[in-house]
Amino acid sequence: MNSSDFKIGLLKSYGYLSGYIDxxxxxxxxxxxxxxxxxxxxxxxxxxxSEIVKLINQKNQLVDLSNVLxxxxxxxxxxxxxxxxxxxxxxxxxxxVMVKLGLTKGxxxxxxxxxxxxxxxxxxxxxxxEEWFKExxxxxxxxxxxxxxxxxx
Numbered sequence: 001m002n003s004s005d006f007k008i009g010l011l012k013s014y015g016y017l018s019g020y021i022d023x024x025x026x027x028x029x030x031x032x033x034x035x036x037x038x039x040x041x042x043x044x045x046x047x048x049x050s051e052i053v054k055l056i057n058q059k060n061q062l063v064d065l066s067n068v069l070x071x072x073x074x075x076x077x078x079x080x081x082x083x084x085x086x087x088x089x090x091x092x093x094x095x096x097v098m099v100k101l102g103l104t105k106g107x108x109x110x111x112x113x114x115x116x117x118x119x120x121x122x123x124x125x126x127x128x129x130e131e132w133f134k135e136x137x138x139x140x141x142x143x144x145x146x147x148x149x150x151x152x153x
Contacts, residue, residue: 006130007116007123010069011088013147017066020146024059028052058142065137072122080115087112 031052073081079101086097098108123129137143 006133007120008088009147010123010133011084011119012091014066014069014073015089015091016146016149017062017069021059021062021066024055024062028055028059031055061137061143068123068126068128071126072119072128075122075125076115076118079111080118083108083112084115084119 031048073084076084083097083101086092086100087094092100094108094112097103098105101108103111138147
């Protein structure tokens with residue numbers, strides 16, 4: 001994964017993070033119901049508690065990543081933020097983004113590259129770079145599945 005892929009991958013996954021967080025809350029709730037014998041399966045309390053803690057940790061990691069990405073996007077100019085959100089978070093094709101923002105092809109690509117550079121600067125300011133991401137997230141199978149899903153869209 002090169003630096004551009006890393007930034008674009010984060011932007012593409014950003015639009016899905018709130019849904020993943022909601023899904024984690026739902027799973028935590030259902031696991032908690034199981035501790036009160038409201039669930040179908042009877043498992044011991046230690047197993048149930050460890051599964052709940054694991055889900056809570058995953059949810060917290062998603063919340064942390066969402067906050068980092070939100071901060072980086074908020075540090076951009078309004079035009080940069082719109083361009084990146086339309087293109088990568090919402091997945092619109094470059095031509096549609098150009099029309100919506102009233103940009104020529106040349107201006108679009110210059111501004112898109114500059115917006116990605118500025119996005120990366122804001123990420124680095126918060127201590128986020130490709131190596132941090134690999135260590136903190138992308139080595140985790142549960143997170144790779146989420147990112148792969150987002151990047152396939």
